[in-house]
Ligand SMILES: Nc1nc2c(ncn2[C@@H]2O[C@H](COP(=O)(O)OP(=O)(O)O)[C@@H](O)[C@H]2O)c(=O)[nH]1
């Protein structure tokens with residue numbers, strides 16, 4: 305078996321070392337990554353993908369650690385991709401409690417990876433999307449992507465997610481301004497973290513005020529959840545909201561499909577109705593038979609005859 309086939313088989317079997325190798329390929333060699341993704345693609349599309357974005361220091365990595373634990377309690381396997389060079393999962397705040405982290409890193413149902421933002425010829429957005437597909441093919445039930453909500457490429461990355469969480473915390477300076485730029489409108493759920501601090505309620509009210517400015521009719525209103533990522537407070541409620549949004553998406557999709565089906569059926573019914581009523585009319589006015597005769601006599605071909613008759617109809 306070739307090296308790449310070994311990696312593909314390993315990924316599909318959920319082997320951690322092969323998953324890690326596959327992600328490294330996605331980060332460093334676009335050509336090889338293309339073939340890898342083509343091979344695993346049929347096995348993707350099953351995972352629930354969650355994006356978490358917001359300013360640095362809001363508590364994204366800390367919150368993700370608690371979310372992972374909550375999903376594990378619920379029997380789900382989890383993959384985490386962090387695209388946050390300012391606070392990587394290796395050595396950053398996420399490792400604040402090394403012992404508890406170690407527990408997660410030996411759990412076969414969890415895969416955590418920080419993306420290398422350097423040495424990345426294909427672009428970080430592309431590599432991240434590939435990494436998500438790799439974890440999806442590897443059978444992870446839930447995939448969480450962490451990005452620092454700032455530039456265009458972060459917004460681009462986070463759009464791979466089905467549910468986008470915009471996180472915010474009091475005491476980050478002109479914080480609302482930071483989340484206003486571009487990511488506000490893509491949020492499905494807002495989190496105000498560090499609810500143990502004063503001003504958390506003010507942050508909630510600021511977001512509420514912003515949501516009210518946008519008075520477009522929407523099928524889903526983004527809820528605002530308060531959390532304390534340090535203790536895990538509010539995390540079960542957040543997971544519930546994510547589930548709710550997931551169910552909403554499914555319903556929307558079902559609704560969209562029924563609309564498409566209804567459209568096809570309506571068009572079919574109209575075609576039938578229009579055709580038979582025109583033909584009846586032509587027959588009643590004896591024009592049908594007249595043209596029929598002309599076709600038999602080779603005076604006109606059927607297509608031109610139909611065109612002529614319909615043009616007369618439309619005049
Ligand atoms: N007081 C308080 N501090 C928190 C909370 N969540 C995270 N932090 C702290 O905020 C800092 C940034 O957290 P981190 O998860 O690295 O934020 P990220 O940059 O958004 O990933 C760390 O020092 C955390 O310990 C919280 O709920 N309350």
Ligand SMILES: [Mg+2]
Nearest residue numbers: 364365388391
């Ligand atoms: Mg972080």
